[in-house]
Amino acid sequence: MLQGWVVVVVSFAYLGVLFAIAYWADRRADGGRSVIASPTVYALSLAVYCTTWTFYGSVGRAAATGIGFLPIYLGPTLMLALGWFVLRKMVRVAKANRITSIADFVASRYGKSQLLGGLVTVIAVVGVIPYIALQLKAVSNSFTILIHYPEIIMPAKAGTAPLLQDSAFYVAIILAVFTILFGTRHMDATERHEGMVAAIAFESVIKLLAFFVVGAFVTYGIYDGFADVFDRAQASTRLSALMTTRDSAAGYGSWAALTFLSMLSVLLLPRQFQIAVVENVDESHVRRAVWLFPLYLFLINIFVLPIAIGGLLRFPTGVDADTFVLTLPMAHHEQTIALLVFIGGLSAATGMVIVETIALSTMVCNDLVMPALLRARARALHARQDLSGLLLGIRRWAIGIIVLLGYIYFRAAGEAYALVSIGLISFAAVAQFAPAVIGGLYWKGGTREGALAGLLAGFAVWSYTLLLPSFAKSGWLPGEFMTGGLFGIEMLRPQQMFGLQGLDEITHCLLWSLLANIGAYLGISLVRMPNAAEASQATLFVDAKERDSVAAWRGGAAVAELLPLASRFLGPERAREAFERHARDRGLGRVDDLPADARLAQFAEGLLAGAIGSASARVMVASQVQEEPLGLDEVMNILDEASQVRAYSRELEEKSLELEQATAELRAANAQLRELDRMKDDFISTVSHELRTPLTSIRAFSEMLLDDPDIDLDERKRFLGIIVGEAGRLSRLINQILDMAKLESGRAEWTTESVDLPAVVGASVESLGQMFRDKGVEVGIDLLAGPVKVFADRDRLTQVMINLLSNAQKFVPDEGGCVSVVVRREGNSVLVAVNDNGPGIATEDRELVFEKFRQGGSVLTDKPHGTGLGLPISRQIIEYFGGRLWVESAPGRGATFQFMLPIHDESAPST
Amino acid sequence: MPPGVESNIMMRSRLVAQRLAALFLLGCLLFNFPLLALFNRDGEVLGIPLLYAYIFGAWLALIALMALAAERGGRQ
Numbered sequence: 001m002l003q004g005w006v007v008v009v010v011s012f013a014y015l016g017v018l019f020a021i022a023y024w025a026d027r028r029a030d031g032g033r034s035v036i037a038s039p040t041v042y043a044l045s046l047a048v049y050c051t052t053w054t055f056y057g058s059v060g061r062a063a064a065t066g067i068g069f070l071p072i073y074l075g076p077t078l079m080l081a082l083g084w085f086v087l088r089k090m091v092r093v094a095k096a097n098r099i100t101s102i103a104d105f106v107a108s109r110y111g112k113s114q115l116l117g118g119l120v121t122v123i124a125v126v127g128v129i130p131y132i133a134l135q136l137k138a139v140s141n142s143f144t145i146l147i148h149y150p151e152i153i154m155p156a157k158a159g160t161a162p163l164l165q166d167s168a169f170y171v172a173i174i175l176a177v178f179t180i181l182f183g184t185r186h187m188d189a190t191e192r193h194e195g196m197v198a199a200i201a202f203e204s205v206i207k208l209l210a211f212f213v214v215g216a217f218v219t220y221g222i223y224d225g226f227a228d229v230f231d232r233a234q235a236s237t238r239l240s241a242l243m244t245t246r247d248s249a250a251g252y253g254s255w256a257a258l259t260f261l262s263m264l265s266v267l268l269l270p271r272q273f274q275i276a277v278v279e280n281v282d283e284s285h286v287r288r289a290v291w292l293f294p295l296y297l298f299l300i301n302i303f304v305l306p307i308a309i310g311g312l313l314r315f316p317t318g319v320d321a322d323t324f325v326l327t328l329p330m331a332h333h334e335q336t337i338a339l340l341v342f343i344g345g346l347s348a349a350t351g352m353v354i355v356e357t358i359a360l361s362t363m364v365c366n367d368l369v370m371p372a373l374l375r376a377r378a379r380a381l382h383a384r385q386d387l388s389g390l391l392l393g394i395r396r397w398a399i400g401i402i403v404l405l406g407y408i409y410f411r412a413a414g415e416a417y418a419l420v421s422i423g424l425i426s427f428a429a430v431a432q433f434a435p436a437v438i439g440g441l442y443w444k445g446g447t448r449e450g451a452l453a454g455l456l457a458g459f460a461v462w463s464y465t466l467l468l469p470s471f472a473k474s475g476w477l478p479g480e481f482m483t484g485g486l487f488g489i490e491m492l493r494p495q496q497m498f499g500l501q502g503l504d505e506i507t508h509c510l511l512w513s514l515l516a517n518i519g520a521y522l523g524i525s526l527v528r529m530p531n532a533a534e535a536s537q538a539t540l541f542v543d544a545k546e547r548d549s550v551a552a553w554r555g556g557a558a559v560a561e562l563l564p565l566a567s568r569f570l571g572p573e574r575a576r577e578a579f580e581r582h583a584r585d586r587g588l589g590r591v592d593d594l595p596a597d598a599r600l601a602q603f604a605e606g607l608l609a610g611a612i613g614s615a616s617a618r619v620m621v622a623s624q625v626q627e628e629p630l631g632l633d634e635v636m637n638i639l640d641e642a643s644q645v646r647a648y649s650r651e652l653e654e655k656s657l658e659l660e661q662a663t664a665e666l667r668a669a670n671a672q673l674r675e676l677d678r679m680k681d682d683f684i685s686t687v688s689h690e691l692r693t694p695l696t697s698i699r700a701f702s703e704m705l706l707d708d709p710d711i712d713l714d715e716r717k718r719f720l721g722i723i724v725g726e727a728g729r730l731s732r733l734i735n736q737i738l739d740m741a742k743l744e745s746g747r748a749e750w751t752t753e754s755v756d757l758p759a760v761v762g763a764s765v766e767s768l769g770q771m772f773r774d775k776g777v778e779v780g781i782d783l784l785a786g787p788v789k790v791f792a793d794r795d796r797l798t799q800v801m802i803n804l805l806s807n808a809q810k811f812v813p814d815e816g817g818c819v820s821v822v823v824r825r826e827g828n829s830v831l832v833a834v835n836d837n838g839p840g841i842a843t844e845d846r847e848l849v850f851e852k853f854r855q856g857g858s859v860l861t862d863k864p865h866g867t868g869l870g871l872p873i874s875r876q877i878i879e880y881f882g883g884r885l886w887v888e889s890a891p892g893r894g895a896t897f898q899f900m901l902p903i904h905d906e907s908a909p910s911t
Numbered sequence: 912m913p914p915g916v917e918s919n920i921m922m923r924s925r926l927v928a929q930r931l932a933a934l935f936l937l938g939c940l941l942f943n944f945p946l947l948a949l950f951n952r953d954g955e956v957l958g959i960p961l962l963y964a965y966i967f968g969a970w971l972a973l974i975a976l977m978a979l980a981a982e983r984g985g986r987q
Contacts, residue, residue, distance in 0.1 A: 070966060074942050077970065081935035081977055084928050227958025234960075243960040244951050252944035259942065290931065291978035298970055305963065 004147040007342065014343050015178055018350070021202050022182065022195030029194040036197045037281050039288035045197050045275050046293045047204035049076060049266055050300055051352040052138030053423040055207055055345050058301065060322035061420045062308035066242035069420070071255055073301055075262030077294040087267065087276060088286050089441055093544045094277045098609040102273040102433060103363040108614045109440040109541050110448040111533035117367030119452060120433065123459045124270050125360055125402060127429025130413070130470070132356065132406030134422040135349040140168035142326050142345050146338060152327050154320055168410055175353045176403040180396045183358040193358065197279050200355060203347040208300050210344025211325070215303020217337055218310040218328055229306045232313060239312060250502050257507040264434045265427045270363065271355035353403065361398035369394050370616045387568040391611065413474040424506045425466050432458035432513060435521040444538040450525025458517030465494045465509040557624040558596040562604040565624060569611045578607050601625045683852065690733060690868065694726040736869040740852070743876045754904050755794050756787040757830055758823050764801035765821055772819065777812055780820035788830045791904040792881040800877050803870040804834040804897045811838030811895070826900065829883070833898035840891040849887065850875050930980040934973060941969045
């Protein structure tokens with residue numbers, strides 16, 4: 001039954017079924033009833049993680065190391081627990097930014113850098129090639145073994161058979177052609193492949209089913225259940241060693257390193273990124289994948305150990321443990337199971353190769369070839385009307401070349417390693433993406449140079465410590481550098497760098513490469529601040545929760561320019577459809593109605609990003625968009641943190657300014673208080689001095705009267721007269737001080753009413769008539785005829801008049817003294833002037849006389865004539881009634897004290 | 912949607928995240944030295960070597976808890 005042609009026919013039939021499923025799923029998707037819009041299908045498609053490495057290699061690894069195969073599946077289990085954070089965030093970011101591959105993701109994160117996208121692509125291609133070689137090796141070996149049934153013959157060493165007789169060569173060609181036919185049938189604007197995902201989910205079911213069948217056959221068909229298998233293993237000293245693991249620091253270290261490595265790989269392998277992130281149709285599907293995918297991994301591992309033990313018991317020597325899954329049923333002549341196993345292995349291999357090469361070809365096309373073409377031959381490209389054919393061509397070639405490289409690696413190094421070891425080389429390569437990707441998702445400080453430096457450093461260390469040794473071990477490179485180190489420097493031995501020993505090669509590579517990678521990524525990133533483009537992308541990635549897109553275009557382009565551009569990459573029909581949909585979304589009837597704004601440019605960029613990657617799309621749209629320069633304000637808005645810092649410092653500045661103002665006000669208030677305090681002290685000392693003067697003379701004369709009884713009567717009378725006069729002056733002074741204090745504190749009592757001013761002036765002059773006559777002063781008076789009313793306090797006005805008149809009387813000369821009083825109208829006011837023919841007041845003293853305790857004339861020579869409070873009090877009173885009091889004088893020609901008060905119009909309402 | 916309901920959903924989503932993060936830490940603990948070393952010796956559970964029984968048992972329990980956290984937490 002298992003002749004070669006049967007196996008070939010069944011294989012092609014299986015591939016046909018895959019085609020049918022993909023076709024059916026694409027049809028359904030076009031009809032709006034997507035089959036992959038299901039969390040279960042999503043979780044199953046994630047199982048593309050399980051390749052022939054799992055299907056054949058796990059048993060091989062278990063036969064060699066016992067539980068050593070498990071970290072590769074425990075790691076993803078742990079990562080899926082974190083998937084709620086990391087995977088969902090990656091999906092959200094990728095959707096918002098129309099990310100098409102992991103290279104696109106990294107390029108987009110660090111300011112849409114084409115260089116970075118290209119570098120990630122190169123690392124991914126070089127890193128994943130061993131992994132593809134692994135699939136070729138597994139399929140061609142299993143095919144060769146199967147067609148020799150019933151004999152069990154190990155295939156010849158890889159690379160020894162001539163090319164045309166090497167089954168791996170044909171496997172490579174068939175897989176390449178199949179993938180090209182399968183994956184690049186048409187150009188998809190979103191870079192999503194519904195049919196492919198459905199087929200991959202189906203393949204996951206097939207490989208699990210096949211493995212379960214063979215596992216159950218070995219455990220329950222050949223043996224009597226798990227306990228029986230393990231009992232037999234315990235009986236053998238060689239096998240019982242597998243029941244425990246190496247109990248050493250290096251053993252546990254290597255276990256932890258493999259767990260960590262597979263944690264990263266389940267997200268960062270190009271095919272895992274493609275399936276988990278790019279092909280994800282709904283973020284909420286992650287919810288089921290969190291447990292269903294680990295459960296899948298659990299199930300596919302249950303029978304690994306029984307098969308390994310069964311194989312070791314059945315074939316003590318001569319059969320490669322990597323083939324036990326196939327050779328055990330063959331040895332028991334179970335042809336159907338053997339064929340099913342082969343198909344299971346084929347499904348594991350095709351699933352991996354299809355998704356991996358499609359993902360890689362997308363990256364090669366979008367991030368390597370197109371940017372180069374756009375740069376080198378932009379004019380020729382602009383001339384071509386429909387570029388979608390060119391894009392498909394590039395991808396097909398990329399797939400072919402990648403599979404071919406895989407085959408070359410298989411010929412070069414395939415035999416030196418077991419399946420799992422080959423796969424781990426690839427795992428270590430894609431782990432180099434971790435700092436740039438995970439760091440870029442959670443840290444805004446990463447820069448383009450930092451990511452470049454980290455990737456380059458990690459990739460270089462990986463190449464030197466893992467890739468080159470794999471060539472050396474298979475004899476493709478001279479082995480001297482392995483044992484003697486590069487240039488004969490022992491410290492540089494690739495697998496004992498700097499003399500570090502005791503680690504297995506994977507752990508060793510992981511340690512040094514991630515050390516270099518993370519160190520360079522952080523170190524170089526911290527050299528400078530992220531620029532505007534990096535900062536805006538960092539915000540989009542790191543704060544993916546808060547916002548989903550930002551209109552980054554600052555200009556527009558017309559439909560007439562953007563539609564042809566999109567048509568050239570997507571094909572006219574798809575482009576037209578997409579633009580029509582966009583027009584409908586914006587509530588416009590026709591495509592031509594779309595305004596040439598930033599939103600349209602954004603839409604076109606997103607559309608193109610789906611086809612040619614974000615970096616290339618940016619360049620293409622930029623060629624059409626008239627972009628305005630980025631204003632300072634907008635840069636500040638983009639630099640979210642920077643603007644926050646700015647706002648904060650502005651606030652601080654305002655606060656400190658306020659504080660400064662308050663301080664200045666306080667200082668001024670304080671100075672005023674000090675001044676007032678000083679004035680109060682001055683006032684008190686002046687008042688005490690003024691009080692002491694009359695008091696001193698009263699005391700002196702009283703003492704003389706008391707001490708000397710012989711003073712004659714006239715003298716006594718004179719003394720008593722002085723005492724009475726001084727006592728009167730004292731009591732006047734005290735009254736005036738109290739009066740002044742009342743006026744200044746605003747507690748004086750006023751009785752305001754309508755007063756006839758000429759009458760008050762006349763009465764005041766009359767009341768002082770005796771005093772003037774006594775002194776022989778002539779008084780002239782010139783009053784207005786009728787009454788002139790002012791609104792004031794009659795007594796206070798009288799006080800002012802008496803003050804002014806007695807003041808004048810004091811300064812007139814003893815002989816020919818003359819005082820004149822004039823009242824006259826001046827507009828709405830009435831003026832009262834009291835003129836004397838005394839010595840007058842010097843110009844500089846004119847205001848001084850209104851200060852408290854200041855008197856006209858020299859303080860030293862002239863004896864005081866009054867209290868020094870009369871004029872200040874008078875001025876206060878006049879100003880209280882809304883008038884003013886001043887003096888006009890020239891020395892030697894007398895002085896005129898005059899005041900003016902507003903006339904009270906009684907017809908007007910009083911206020 | 913009233914604001915209360917929305918914040919309730921947010922809170923529950925955060926709770927799911929915290930539960931899963933805790934399970935991640937638990938898994939890191941269960942599948943590494945030193946807990947692993949405790950079971951790295953001869954012995955059997957129902958005929959299955961102790962180390963295998965432990966790893967597969969813990970693995971399945973962890974998956975069950977993850978399923979519980981992810982599916983129940985968000986649906987209530």
